[in-house]
Amino acid sequence: MQETIQQKIISLCGSQSELARRLGKNSQTVSVWFRTQVASTEVINASRALEWQVTPHELRPDLYPNPTDGLPSQQA
Numbered sequence: 001m002q003e004t005i006q007q008k009i010i011s012l013c014g015s016q017s018e019l020a021r022r023l024g025k026n027s028q029t030v031s032v033w034f035r036t037q038v039a040s041t042e043v044i045n046a047s048r049a050l051e052w053q054v055t056p057h058e059l060r061p062d063l064y065p066n067p068t069d070g071l072p073s074q075q076a
Contacts, residue, residue, distance in 0.1 A: 001033060001034055001035075001036070001037055001038065001059070005054065005058050005059065006034055008053075008054055008058075009050065009054055012050050012051075012053055012054065013050070016030045016031055016034060017030075019046070019049065019050070022049040022050075023042070023045055023046065023049050025042075033046075037059075037060060038059045038060055040060065040063055043056045043059050043060050043063060043064070043070065044056060044070055046059060047059065047070065047071075052071060052072070055067065055068075055070065055071060056069060056070030056071070057069055057070065
């Protein structure tokens with residue numbers, strides 16, 4: 001994961017442990033994500049836990065190449 005995205009997540013959550021708590025994961029799992037990348041099965045959940053302030057595209061541009069990919073559709 002890019003350092004700028006890590007910093008953005010920390011500024012939103014306060015810590016890796018808080019993100020883990022929001023996701024119901026252990027902090028070691030989130031630590032691995034910070035060193036490597038978010039698991040493909042957890043990208044949407046992570047973005048949702050961050051209130052979409054970090055997009056799926058930011059977390060995994062290889063899976064979500066368009067900046068709006070994976071975002072919830074806007075309800076009219």
